[in-house]
Amino acid sequence: MAFPLRKRLRCFLPFLCFLCVCSHLELVFSEDVERCEHLRLGQYLCKDPKIDDATQEPENCRNMQAQVECFPAPNISCRLQDGREVGFGGDFGFNRSIPCRNVSGYSYKVAVALSLFLGWLGADRFYLGYPALGSWTLHADSASVSPGLLKFCTVGFCGIGTLIDFILIAMQIVGPADGSSYIVDYYGARLTRLSITNETFRKPHQSL
Structure with a gap:
């Protein structure tokens, strides 16, 4: 004998409630787990x-x-x-x-070696893509110095021009002319410039 529709719904109602409770618990647990x-x-x-x-x-x-x-x-x-x-x-x-980093084939080791041994000839600057001749010119925007005749002329005067250029290249202040980075060993001596951002800014403590 078939059950009436009302009795069948009455028997099915607890099962629906159980499903609703399970889905709610699953939603609560899923919200507790962070993305x-x-x-x-x-x-x-x-x-x-x-x-x-x-x-x-x-x-x-x-x-x-x-x-x-x-x-x-x-x-x-x-x-x-x-x-x-x-x-x-x-x-x-x-x-x-x-x-x-964006690299385009300029090796940091090669640039330092050229600056150390052949810097007085401007080989380091030619390697990095600064072939222009002329006097020394300081670029305020990139903190770089273009090579010129003065670098060659100051060799006899304690090699000031060569020394300054070597320091700028060794500290990675002067880089390739195309704006790329040096090829430096991934776990090697890399220069990392730090700047204040929303992630690095530290709020000052209020005085008590």
């Missing part, structure tokens, strides 16, 4: 990028940004954009962007 892109420093670990031997930059460097695979730190989990939850030591992680 992977919102993890802060110390809450995730990233693999070392694959370095190109020729450029000494990450192989997937595009527009001065490279992608590395990261995983949440132990006892921390996060949620991907597709809803999957990622934990420490999983089979897959999430990608984060790291900065990389």
Whole structure:
């Protein structure tokens, strides 16, 4: 004998309530798990990028940004954009962007060597793409000095011009003329310029 419609709905109602409660709990738990892109420093670990031997930059460097695979730190989990939850030591992680540099073939070691041994001839400046002759000219915008006859003429006067140029190149203040960066070993002596941004700004403490 078939149950009346009202009785069948009455029997099915507790099951619907159970489904609603389960979906609500799932939504609450999913909101407690932070999204992977919102993890802060110390809450995730990233693999070392694959370095190109020729450029000494990450192989997937595009527009001065490279992608590395990261995983949440132990006892921390996060949620991907597709809803999957990622934990420490999983089979897959999430990608984060790291900065990389634009290089065009100018080696830092070669530039320093030319400046040290053949700087008095201006070989370092010719190598970096500054072939112009003339007097020394200080460019305020790039803090660089163009080579000229004065560099050659000051060799007899304690090599002041050669010494100054060597210091500027060794400190990576003077770089290639095309605006690119030196090719420096990825884990080598790289110059990093720091500037105040929203992430590095430190608010002063109010006096008590």
